[in-house]
Amino acid sequence: MPGGRLTHEDRIRIAAWLADGLGYAEIGRRLGRPTSTISREVARNGAFGDYLADQAQQAAGRRARRPKPARPVEPTTGGQPTEAVRGFVDQFAMLLAATGLPRMTARVFVSLLTADASGLTAGDLVHRLQVSPASVSKSIGYLEAVELVVRHPDPGGGRERYIVDDEVWLRAWQADTSAHGEIATAARRGIEIFGAGTAAGVRLGRMGQFFARLTEQMGGSSTLTETAVRDVLAVLAALAHAGRPLTLDTLATALNWPRDRATAALNTLRHQPDLADPLALRAIAPATYTLTARPDRLSPEQRLALEN
Template sequence: MPGGRLTHEDRRRIAAWLAGGLGYAEIGRRLGRPTSTISREVARNGAPADYLADHAQQAAGHRARRRKPARTAEPATDGQPTEVVRGFVGRFASLLAATGLPRMTARVFVCLLTADTGGLTAADLVRRLQVSPASVSKSVGYLEAMELVVRQPDPGRRRERYVIDDDVWLRAWQADTGAHGEIATAAQQGIEIFGPDTTAGARLSKMGQFFARLSEQMSGSTLTETAVYDALTVLAALVHTGRPLTLDTLATALGWPRDRATAALDAIQHQPAIADPLALQTTGPETYTFTARPDRLSPAQRDALQK
């Protein structure tokens, strides 16, 4: 085809016409090619008298293979074929999308999650997911706002790479804990506005209790195992005696330094979920006891139990 690459048949004709004494311009006219195409073809493969069609075809094929960029294979995970990796990314993204994460954002997240430690560029994500750059940009922005993805410079280049670092889960946990606490606080404000005896107030009360407990339980995980053990020991001591104890009495009975008993009580006060379903109560100066947690029973349930 005029303007395309020379075929093996074209080269046979060139060889025959050169042997017949035709010039480059005439050969080009007959093939529908520029004269320069014919002159370069002959120059690459010897003088006009030495031009061989088969040799020229082999040389052209060798040049084409050198010019053709090697296809970059997508990295596999743990030696699995690319198809298996793609299937996993799709299934995992579907699970995340079912939790409320936008479908495209979920695909980008799982793609980054299964990438090497160096992360991926926007172009990498476009190529792997076969989506538009705009879709990738929007999804990355969404993930950055959630602090699930961080940007890092690509060494030696002007572009950036997107990475899921080792602290992402801790940040996500802390973000959720803070959000749950804020929801509980907002619910309490709503109760004050609508009133605890209204339908809205009752709904907000249940909602606030749920998120308050969830926040407490999630925050409690930041305590050390020793702190939790000491807090539970103090709980056992107060439940065992069945009466209020002073800090000094408690420390002496447990055989602890005063500051250790203080730390255990502080842990319970700051993380009430440790003692759930009981609540620490202060009955006097440095005097403590436990009572049933008020939000575990409704007013009707408490009244019924007292009868």
């Protein structure tokens, strides 16, 4: 039910809607869930664009059975962090602030990052940092919006505790990698619109190449399993051999695969478009795909020569 744990049926729907190209917000709306619930679910169980409903359900079951870690003893003096801890928090916060994170927000984040497994309440943060409740509330709001912090109910009372959970770095990595890949893809679409020989096309080409390389370096094909790479190559070969657009179901049937397997291969291609280089996967309708040549691999002169 909405607000409870995701069911196996929910996960099957998420996998299908991802394959149809729906965003997290739309999937959340259809399931009656917050967008953050969907993004966390895919981050936990969809590494490298490979979200499979059955595997996600099994992983959720394993997490539910996993014993809770024992709470470590935190270095404090009279209920307050030691001088060494306070110095580390302030120094680390300054480094994060230099990357653009607001300084107070950085202090709150590092305090949560260095807290024990149960996290901290807003009152704990006010006490530790000696700041106003409003400052803490504003910082927590910022961190929740970018999904660096999650909240859980306090078992001992009605307060909420804030935690930097185990998946935060995976989410941050995927967000960066996915965003870079989307920028590269958008740049290639811009080249088709403006033309490869125009000033805009040249700039977009350079930009697309830069972000494509960045995506490859951050999440390159070396992180994929051998089976995933073979599946991607099989999908490319099938689309090239057909020479026409194929629906997801037609592709799965032709390859004699379960639908989830074909979905996973297509998701991998969407998130790591350089795997198809010098071709590009293109969705021309819901769950319908074809291959096109990347517009940045040929110069305007080469294109003109091939067209004549």
